[in-house]
Amino acid sequence: MKKLDNTLIIGIGNNTRQDDGLGWCFLDALVKNGFNEEKLLYKYQLMVEDTDLIAKYKTVFFVDANKTALNEGFLIEKLTPSKKVSFSTHAVPPNQILNLCETIYHKKPTAYLIKIEGYEWDFKIELSKKASENLKNAIKAFIKEF
Amino acid sequence: MNPRKIIIEPVTRVEGHGKVTIKLDENGKVSDAYLHIVEFRGFEKFIQGHPYWEAPVLVQRLxxxxxxxxxxxAAKAIDQLVGIDPENLSPTATKLRRLLHYGQVFQxxxxxxxYLASPDLLFGINxxxxxxxxxxxxxxxxxxxxxxxxxxxxGQEIIKALAGKKIHGILAVPGGVHKTFTKEERAYFLDGIKIPNIDTMIDWSKEIIDFMKNYHLENAQWIDNFAAYPSNHLSLVDKETGALELYNGRLRSVDFEGNELLNIEDIEYRYHFKEAVKPWSYLKFPYMTKYGSANGWNRVGPLARLNTCKYITTPLAEIERRIFKSTTQNKPNNMTMHTHWARLIEMLHCAELMKELLLDNELMATTDLVRKGTPRTKGIGIIEAPRGTLIHEYHTDDKGLITKCNLIVSTTHNNEAMNRGVRVVANEILSEKPEITEPMLNQIEIAIRAYDPCLSCATHALGEMPLIVQLKDYQGNLIDEKIR
Known part of the structure; x- marks a missing residue:
């Protein structure tokens, strides 16, 4: 089993809306690849109280579906905290969660956003073919790099 | 000066999507003001045809x-469809549901x-x-x-432990609950190892009430008078004692002076309430039939609950209730901004109740979780949701399919109250002013925000958060626009 002691991986999305489930499918794929499940978190959206959670980790990955085109079908980018506020109680962007974490807990986990391009968003529990392909490539790259 | 119309859309830091229109006459005086709820989802309709047992799962998606x-x-209503009244639910099922409910109100x-109200209090309206x-x-x-x-x-962890997840989980099934509480789950909330424990929640609830009391001392002029107006108040109260009751009780309404207007069995609500509709909002206007739509509307929620109840059963919250009531010489409190104070007293009450339940071994019983009686075709479930009295009613056919559904959501009860608040504040701060500033408009929102309206629930959808203010002349022509 591949242990993720100081690392948390958060899959964001909704697997009943086709490619919006890419974040969750990424976590499923990690489990199949032997990663320990305790450090994999499935979420519909990020909320303010997730600040408390990520403050406990050295490294955090956020994995989410992306509606706009990405060159390789996925992109892994390093995140920096954002002071911009587009606050809703229903969803908070990862970079704002990082900012809150730094402000309240004085913790700066190294954070990455893994964007995976999706195409279909209907009421269905199945990824589109192209999104599945992007997912495979994203998993390969993640395992290779990290 | 020509008559003008000011539109605030959407209203910010509330749950959901609303719009305010304020009309100014040729002298710059407020001639009318409305809070429009501009969403529509229609859960009452599309639940029809579904099996009754799906209601508690589907309708929570509101x-x-x-x-x-x-x-x-919904679960309380569906219990009745399987022949179980609230009094006949097993003690363990009742306690588990109550714990879930108190966790929900607390969070x-x-x-x-x-997240929503404290910026106004800490930083001021300007x-x-x-x-x-x-x-x-x-x-x-x-x-x-x-x-x-x-x-x-x-609060969310309590919900997750009982319902499986923090949002849209499931605990209740017709006639009971599908799971019990384990020793490990209980220890999580008591030992303080992974999260601050329930005693800490009680301490912090007391601290934040102290913050609010100090705030009141320093800002009494504003907090006592802002958006204040007389109204009726409605909530459930304990059937026997009249104490504050959030899960199961009688419906009681009092007027602004404390005279009792209504005291009925909750399931009789339909004989005592009607709902008016207005062309400019999707949100209905409930009122007590006996008093008519002009005089029969109620406020609901924390302030109303502290006005209708006779006392609070938990000791620390009762001490705070008495202090709160002393500001109005034990008469009903009609000061809208005191709703925040009342809300914090309820948080303390819920924390105390959660502690009682967490220490109750009956919560961990593994038998007698579900009961069944003689099936019926009508069920009515009423609870005190965080924002106020929440009513669900379902009718079924002989196959158990839902034929009719009526939902009166807390924010719906507060519809007239919120409109009244908008008018009061608009009159005070906007009339005859040469310039309408953004802080002035924020005050309109503060008056609405005090009710913690869930516009998503009341009609039901999510909205974006920018603020657009448009000035229009009496013919509807756009004069000026500001976007925040």
Missing amino acids: CGICPVSHHLA SHALHFF APAEKRNIVAVASENMELAKKGILMRKF
């Missing part, structure tokens, strides 16, 4: 903030106070818009923000 309230109100009140948010609160009062986050988290 909302991402208070799904537990809808889940439990929802924490969310509203710390603070720049970019400062009125939780990030600014965190920057200037880190400890307050941290406690707010952890208090909300505690």
Whole structure:
């Protein structure tokens, strides 16, 4: 089993809306690849109280579906905290969660956003073919790099 | 000066999407003001044809903030369809549902106070818009923000432990619950190892009430008078004692002076209430039939509950209730901004109740979780949701398929009250002013925000958060526009 002691991986999305489930499918794929499940978190959206959670980790990955085109079908980018506020109680962007974490807990986990391009968003529990392909490539790259 | 129309759309830091229109006459005086609820989803219709047991699962999708309230109100109604009245539910099932409910009220009140309302209180009504948010609160009062986050988290963890997940989980099934509480789950909330424990929640609830009392002392002129107006107040109360009751009780309404207007069995609500409709809002206007739509509307929620109940059963919250009531010489409190204070007293009450239940071994019983009686074709479930009295009613055919559904959501009861608040504030701050400033418009929103309206629940959808203000002349021509 591949242990993720100081690392948390958060899959964001909704697997009943086709490619919006890419974040969750990424976590499923990690489990199949032997990663320990305790450090994999499935979420519909990020909320303010997730600040408390990520403050406990050295490294955090956020994995989410992306509606706009990405060159390789996925992109892994390093995140920096954002002071911009587009606050809703229903969803908070990862970079704002990082900012809150730094402000309240004085913790700066190294954070990455893994964007995976999706195409279909209907009421269905199945990824589109192209999104599945992007997912495979994203998993390969993640395992290779990290 | 020509007559003008001011539109605030959408209203910010509330749950959902609303719009305010304020009309100014040729002298710049407010001639009318409305809060429009401009969403429509129609859950009452599309639940029809579904099997009755799906209701507690489906209808909670109305909302991402208070799904537990809808889940439990629907469950209480569905219990009756399988022949079980609230009194006949097993003690363990009742206690588990109550614990879930108190966790929900606790987290929802924490969310509203710390994330939505506290910027107005901490920074004042004239603070720049970019400062009125939780990030600014965190920057200037880190400890307050941290406690707010952890208090909300505690309530959500209770929900997760009982319902499987924090949002749209499932605990209740027709006639009971599908799971019990384990020793390990209980220890999580008592030992304080992984999260601050329930005693800490009680301590922090007391601290935040102290903060509010000090705030009141320093800002009495504003907080006592802003958006204040007389009204009726409605909530459930304990059937025997008249104490504050959030899960199961009688419906009681009092007028602004404390005269009792209504005291009925909850399931008789349909004989005592009607709902009016107005062409400019999707949100209905409930009122007590006997008193008509002009005089029969109620406020609901924390302020109303502290006005209708005779006392609070938990000791610390009761001490705070007495202090709260002393500000009005034990008469009903009609000061809208005191709703925040009442909300915090309820948080303390819920924390105390959660502790009682967490220490109750009956919570961990593994038998007698579900009961069945003689099936019926009508069920009515009423609970006190965080924002006020929540009513679910379902009718079924002989196959158990839902034929009719009626939902009166807390925010719906507060519809007239919120409109009244908008008019009061608009009259005070906008009439005959040469310039309409952004802080002035924020005050309109503060009057609405005090009710913690869940516009998503009341009609039901999510909305974006920018503020657009348009000035129009009496013919509807756009004169000026500001976008925040």
